[in-house]
Every structure is written in structure tokens, then in C-alpha cells.
Amino acid sequence: MSTWVPTEGTSEALLSVRDLKVTFPTEDGLVKAVDGLTFDLNAGETLGIVGESGSGKSVTSQAIMGLHRGTRAKVEGSIGFEGRDLLKLEDEELRVMRGRDIAMIFQDPLSALHPYYTVGNQIVEAYKIHHGKTSKSAARAHVIDMLERVGIPNPQKRIDQYPHEFSGGMRQRAMIAMALVNNPRLVIADEPTTALDVTVQAQILDLLMDLQKEMNSAIIIITHDLGVVAEMADKIMVMYGGKAVEGGTADQTFYSAEHPYTWGLLQSMPRIDRERLERLQPIPGNPPSLISPPSGCAFHPRCAYRDDENLGCSTIVPEFDVQDWHPVRCLIPAPKRKAIFDTEIRTPSS
Amino acid sequence: MFAYIVRRVAAGMVMILAMSLVTMVLFFASPVDPARYTCGKNCTPELLEQNRKALGYDQPVLSYWVDFTKGIFVGSEFPKDPALKKSAPETIADCPAPCLGYSPQSSRPVRDIIVEKLPVSASLAIAAFIMWMIAGVGLGIVAALRKGTLVDRAIVGSALVFYAFPTFFIGLGLYVFLALKWGIVPVPAYTSIADGGVGLWLQGLLLPALTLALVYIAGYIRLTRAFVLEAKGEDYLRTAQAKGLKSGRILFKHTLRGALTPIATVAGLDLGGLLGGTIITEQVFNYDGLGRTAVMAATTYDLPVTVGIVLVAATFVITANIVVDVLYAVIDPRVKYS
């Protein structure tokens, strides 16, 4: 089993992010969107990043793609990819890797595809840019093959249609075909199903998993929905206010979650095993300010287990408490966290 | 699509005829007697009456309009006087279809006047159009790509200066300084290609077209800048970047395609509006185009010429509208007409 945080220097991981920080200077102050993120991802593995809106998931994935270059954002730390630090690469070196080694699937395929070009034109372009010597017709044949593989019926005809002529699910399939067309080693899917009908969501996720097995790509899948990643991911990282608050294998973070914020996410999840009438309980309160975060544990203003007197939640910044490669950023001692999960959070059937 | 175009053209024609009627109604409602302007110094009441009759101003406006409309389709003759035609056929001017009327002041069919003046106005409009499209769109793109920098501010700022000054001021300024005082360019005078070749034609157009272009450039810089900035925020640009495309390709294939499509619409409409004549620029540079002729016709109560130019200008505007809408369906695959 892969470790969450490997020992320094011996990383054989495909992707190893170390102390990643992304800040945006704004008129109101410095926005610390990602504040010291460290994680590893091995080849062929799936990492799920979960967190509420604004927790820094997209900013993280954009940092890996190098999409903050040329903007006002400041990116620090290191992003090792196959032994090279992506943050130290020249723009041109990184450009060549984009789409070829690391590809991205965006949330809303309608706005992510150019409305004025056919789907085929856009996917062929993605292929040709990294396969300059391939002839147009060979590239086209490859793209038709790719469209077939992502389950688009009648690809010979669909390849010449425009994005608006596709249904939402088909568009996202096309988007996936575009991301996988160069057989990348890492695919980042940023909420790939949020914009889709519930019925289509599962199909798209299944497709993604199947293709991943076929192509042996690593995937980072970003979502609000712990349930989605619990099923798909090998590892899960839970983010709050630009920091990871809990990480581990999917089983660890789902079936024995130890952070009060993860518990909140679990309880706000729609679940079939619960009574229909039971209301979903979103975590009360608002996401933390990223300009001047709360003192101590950033989650303390919303935490039901906060204990200022004994634990010092509002004054002490919790570091990662790593037990069994299951790091948790909470001041409650590990045995007590486990006990709380067992008695209060776990539902009888799980 | 074809049915759509037919429908639009038919509606356009109805609109043009309606506009001619409106122009005539306004003219007939004027307290000034238009016949008075056709009757020189030694005007007698009989002569005045005779002229009024010959011009058709004695009829109700609606029958005047019917006569005029008929003339467009079957031709006409002036004056419409069967008796006179018998006694002195040489005094009757023939006006074959499409007849736009006959100008008593210049003793010529209106169509001949328009055919003579249109190239002047059209040359001016097209030359200005090319200038402002290249400069306006080009500078707009540069300003957007350099947003927030000194370059951006300099472009937007200087565009605003020209935007703030009235046309005649810019025109006179260019005329007086560049041509008269400093002699950097020759004093502009319109020379047709037939008379002076392309070189002289362009030389004559330089300052008037520049004046007209400067008036429009500011708007196009701001519009282009706004559209490019909007396109740069689009998700599909992030996709293009994530594919690993080179920045030049992203700019030309992805950003500009999205940004310039709406500009094509505005540009088409502006050009359509100018082809029918530009009043101020033609006045300032003493250009004998449709705009200046329209002003003269209006001030001398020359109804046929006024109506003729109104019709030509309206035709350009309406045609531009149709062309732009059809073009839009061609450049934006999402647009479909039925």
C-alpha cells in the first residue's frame, strides 16, 4: 500500500507535492488559497480530493497543470512529477507536458469546449499538438477510435458535430476522449460530473474508472461528494481552507474518519441506507476566510467538538497527527477520535 | 435559410417604401412652398402654379407617393403632362425604371445624381472602414493582452480623446495642420480612379477617411478590448491551455475566434450606415458625395433628391442588417434560421 507522506528523497511516486502554497494578492489582502499541501500519488492510482466550495481544490489542480503561470498568483513549494519539479520547468518545457503527460477534465464540458469548432477539430488538435508527424487522416482515425472507446455511438458522424449538438453526458465523454487522447500518465478530473444529470453521473465515473484501468493512468478526482471518491479512489485527501485536514486510504477516510470536518461531510452526504425522511445536515457556518484565517484550528468556529479549555482549539494550530499513515489535523487524541467515530458517526449499517 | 433571407428581403423592401412615404409626408407638411424654390427671381403666380403642377406637389401626398413607387418599377417621365408631351415632346424628360424621380433644381433624374455621388461616399466609407478595423481591432487586441499596463492605458486614453472631439473638429484639425500648415499631405480632393488612377484616388481619400476612422476607432478599441478580455476568461481557453497549445495558436485560433465574431456584426452595421453618405466629413473636406448632396437637397427643398438619398441610405442599412444576420449563422454554428 502506498504511503501518504513518504520519507523525504526516496519518492518513487509519479506525483509528489511538497508544501504547496498558492497565494493571490488581492485588494483585500493576500488570499492563501492553498496553504502547505503535501501528498503523493503513484502511477495508476486514484486520489480523491474532497472539500467544500472554496477549499482550494481547483487551485491545487491548476497549480499542477501550471495554469497559474503568467497570472498574479504566487506558487511555492514543489511539485515533483516523474522526478522533475514542475515549478522549476521553463514555460515551454511545461507546455509540452500539458495534455501529453498531464491532462485535465473540466467540470462543465459545454463551456470547456469551444463553441465554434467541431468536437473532432478540438480533439484532433489536442492530439496533433503532441504528435506533429502524424498525418491528419491518421489523427482523425485515432480520434474516432477514441470517441468509440468513451462510448460515443456513431463516432464517424459525431466527430464532425459541434459541442452544442451533443447532450451533456456525451459532451463530457468527448471531453474525456480529449483528455485521454495522448494516453497521459496523470489525469486531473475537476468535478467531472457536477454539471451532469444524476443518471449520467454514475456512467461517466464508471467510464473514467474503466479507461483508467485500461490505460494505467493515475487520476486525481476532485469532488464535493465523499461517497463518489469512497467508491473510486485508492486514497482520499480532505481539504479545508487550503489545507489537508485528513488523508489516507479510501477505507480509512470513509469507514474510520477521524476529523470532525470529515464527519460533517459524511453526515451531509445523501445515503441510501438512511431513512428517506432524515434531513441532510450541511455543516453549519461558513467556510473560513483565506485572508485572515481563524486562529488555532481553522475549523474551530464550526466544530461541534471544539474544546478550547482542554485542547486549545482556538489557540493551538493542529499539526498532522500521523497514525497508521492516516494523518489527521485535529487536537483530539487519536483514541478518542476513533471512539467518537464509532459511537456517534458510524451508521449501524456501515 | 433561403426562406429566411427571402422573408427578410421582402420585409426590408416594405420598410424602404414606408420610409419614402414618411419622408414625403414630412416634406408636404412643411410650411415652406417647395415650388417656390424652383421658380427663380422673376417668378409669376402662373409660373409657380405651373411648376407645382409639373412637380406633382399639387396632389395629395399619398398619390404623389403612389406615382413615385410606380416609377421605381415601370419608369416615369417629367413633367407628367400629356398635353405638353404632344405640343413639345423635347421638353419632356424620360426616366426609365427604376426611376427615383427627377430633380427640378438640377434638371436631372435623381438616379443619375446618385450614381455620380455614390462612389465618392462609398470610397470614403470603405477606406475609413479598413483603417478603423485594422487600427481599432488591432489596438483593442493589444490593449486587452497588455491589460492594466501603460500600453493599455495609453491606447484606451488616446482613443478616448478622439472619441470626445466632434467630427468636424478632428476633420478641420487634420485639414488645417497636416494639409495646409505643415503640408505633410496634399490638400485632399476626391479624384475617381477613372480620372486619376488608384494612387490619386487613395491620396485624396487619406485625410477624410482618417477623420472618419478616428471617430470610429475609439469605439472599436473599447469593444475589441472588452470582447477579448471576456473571451480570455472563458473556460474553453483554459482547455486550450491545458491541451498544451502554444500561446500564438491559443490567441489566434481560440481567443480571437470567440472575441471577434460579435465585432463582425457591429462592423457590418456601421459600414452599412456610412455607405449612404457621411454628412460632416463630406462637408469639411468639400467632398461631393451623397451626404453633402443630401444636405443641399434638404436646404433647397429638393424633394426628389432627398427621397432618393434617403432610399439609398436606407437600402444600405437594411442590406447590412440582413447580411450581418446571415453571416452570423455562417460564423457561429449555434445560430440557425428557419
Ligand SMILES: Nc1ncnc2c1ncn2[C@@H]1O[C@H](COP(=O)(O)OP(=O)(O)OP(=O)(O)O)[C@@H](O)[C@H]1O
Ligand atoms: N485568481 C484568484 N484570485 C483570488 N482568489 C482566488 C483566485 N482563484 C481562486 N481564488 C480563491 O481561492 C479559493 C479556492 O478556490 P478553488 O477554486 O480552488 O476552490 P474549490 O475548492 O475548487 O471550490 P469549488 O468546489 O467551488 O470548485 C477560493 O476562495 C477562491 O475565491
Ligand code: SF4
Ligand atoms: S482541533 Fe478542535 S476545533 Fe479543530 S477539528 Fe479538532 S476538535 Fe475541532
Ligand SMILES: [Mg+2]
Ligand atoms: Mg473548483
